[in-house]
Amino acid sequence: MNQKHDKHALRVGIAGLGTVGKTVAKAIDAGIDGLELAAVSVRDASAAAAWLADLNCTPRIVSFDEMPLYADVVIECAPSQLLPKIAEPMLRAGKTVVPLSVGALLDHMDLVEIAREHGGQISVPTGALLGLDAVTAAAKGTIRSARMVTRKPVTGLLGAPFLEENNIRIDDIKTPMRIFAGTPRDAAKGFPANLNVSVALSLAGIGPDDTELEIWADPALTRNTHTIEIDSDSARFTMTIENIPSANPKTGLITALSVVALLEKMRAPLRVGT
Known part of the structure; x- marks a missing residue:
């Protein structure tokens, strides 16, 4: 059963339920003010459905093209070659993409122009880095x-x-x-x-x-x-x-935590850091 939608919440989608995707999903499901786990895109829907069933609220399982209908921001946690397919529909809809496959951006900088044209945003998390x-x-x-x-x-x-x-x-x-x-x-x-x-x-x-x-x-x-x-x-x-x-x-443990911290900043009444 899909979770009840809070019209004021930031709807988060996750593309890929590997180590990072699952950690982020659990964190949102455990409760982050102003955030709602709304949708996921995965290769194996049946395996994902079985894992998601243990969460408090089960998000929809959707395709990359359907993601903008249900999410305001999508976290890309997939193989790097899938970044354009995940990002472009969201950016054309004026939504936000948080990519973990940052290296793939260098071959697809047209995504930045798409974001500019349609009012979307690519928000790169600090990830395993600092400073x-x-x-x-x-x-x-x-x-x-x-x-x-x-x-x-x-x-x-x-x-x-x-x-x-x-x-x-x-x-x-x-x-x-x-x-x-x-x-x-x-x-x-x-x-x-x-x-x-x-x-x-x-x-x-x-x-x-x-x-x-x-x-x-x-x-x-x-x-x-x-x-x-x-x-x-x-x-x-x-x-x-x-x-x-x-x-x-x-992948370091801190990578998923960095994504959670970025998501919290999007709706936090107090933001610390540039």
């Missing part, structure tokens, strides 16, 4: 350099297209190994499930072609670690975050 407020502020002046170094446990990097294409084996490494040095634009293609954070950093700062990025596989690590170094005319800062992996080793 995007400071980077965004610094970018209002001049950022001279932006650098990010990511270090991950081996299990969080296995299967990345870049490793497969370049025949780089990390399964049995015993010491830290640098597996990539380049830009977020290149990393978005080579590590689509891992480096959305670097693209988010680049979009907040000086762009995906001028931001420097290194990726290390480290067999001694148990946490996904990102260090940002920014040098600008207003501030110089270095920040490091160590994220505990979720059930999906490629």
Whole structure:
């Protein structure tokens, strides 16, 4: 049975019920003032229906094209290649899209123009990163350099297209190994499930072609670690975050919590942060 609709609530849709999607769904279902879990889009409707049945209020299961009829904002938690199919109907309807596959945006920047034309918005969450407020502020002046170094446990990097294409084996490494040095634009293609954070950093700062990025596989690590170094005319800062992996080793636990925090801000009477 579908939940009772509060006409004043922000109706949230979730596209994809993987680790992040389920965490966000549970958080909204547990109760966030001003938010209502209204709809989900999934590949396997029967499996989703069985999982959703345990929630207090069951959202509709709809297609990507139907999502704008039931949701004001959709959280994209799906494989990156599906981002355009999820985002475009919402943006054309003047709605909001919160993408987790931020790297896919670089190949589909036409979505930004669609949002502009129809009054929609793409709202990129901080995700597994930190300090995007400071980077965004610094970018209002001049950022001279932006650098990010990511270090991950081996299990969080296995299967990345870049490793497969370049025949780089990390399964049995015993010491830290640098597996990539380049830009977020290149990393978005080579590590689509891992480096959305670097693209988010680049979009907040000086762009995906001028931001420097290194990726290390480290067999001694148990946490996904990102260090940002920014040098600008207003501030110089270095920040490091160590994220505990979720059930999906490629994604940190804080990613889903970041989405929940962003949703809360949309209807909060007090907003903290830029």
